[in-house]
Amino acid sequence: MSILVDENTKLLVQGITGSFGARHAQLSLDYGTKLVAGVTPGKGGQKFAGTVPIFDTVDQAVRETGATASAIFVPPPFAADAILEAFDAGVELVVCITEGIPVMDMMRVKEAIRGSKSRLIGPNCPGLVTPGRGEKSHGGCRIGITPGQICKRGNVGVVSRSGTLTYEAVFQLTQLGYGQSTLVGIGGDPINGTNHLDVLEMFNNDPETEAIIMIGEIGGNAEVEAARWAKEHCKKPIAGFIAGATAPPGRRMGHAGAIVGGEEDTAQAKKRILAECGIAVAETPSEMATTLLARWGK
Secondary structure (H helix, E strand, O other), X not given: OOOOOOOOOEEEEEOOOOHHHHHHHHXXXXXXXXXXXXXXXXXXXXXXXXXXXXXXXXXXXHHXXXXXXXXXXXXXXXXXXXXXXXXXXXXXXXXXXXXXXXXHXXXXXXXXXXXXXXXXXXXOOOEEEEOOOOHHHOOOEXXXXXXXXXXXXXXXXXXXXXXXXXXXXXXXXXXOOOOEEEEEXXXXXXXXXXXXXXXXXXXXXXXXXXXXXXXXXXXXXXXXXXXXXXXXHOOOOXXXXXXXXXXXXXXXOOOOOOOOOOHHHOHHHHHHHHHHOOOEEOOOHHHHHHHHHHHHOO
């Protein structure tokens, strides 16, 4: 088991002929992901990597290949429309990697997809990986930009607003011999499709996931809501890390959503609340895996 994606997920890539999209589409192919289609308007009929058909529209790609997930590598001015196109085509999982989408565009997207059976991950996220069970964990599913070579199949779920901190937590776990069920980067923008609580619920319901690392940062109250939910509903051990402890109030730090705007937006407040909710809090990024193992009793 895993959450959201597995070795049977059929992926299409929107923006597959751009340099960034092409590079990561190839890396996903190399990882063993079932990449079944690419989409670039005006380039329908071409092939990617000699075998993957390219279509002019997502609807065509879904009808011809049965794609169930999409990775979006489309420039910011057009990314919101790309998300909506994927939802309109009935893609079950839409993962938007694009950074810098205007907030007003995402407000329009959020309203348009309300009530949909499809799910959006991102934008401004590293994507997600369910490691495979073969050599070097190949044979799983990699969607986005996460380096697959650091992943190992196992029982720890990882959810994070930060791409690089996701990689750090996964690398630490793998080095210590503990693999991952699925790792999910939800993105650092103020308006996104999936939050910490959503992913915690999925991990809580996944029989393969035995423990969880939740990585957050200053800004918003998503981590606080997730921690309070976990206190009441999640029996699996959780370790948390909150980035931005030295950030001055009112200044955006890195991610568009990482700005202290209220009392519970600070790193100190979030760390306190996480601890009160029974989550083991790592004081530095280098301690994320060991903090989980201590909480887990490993």
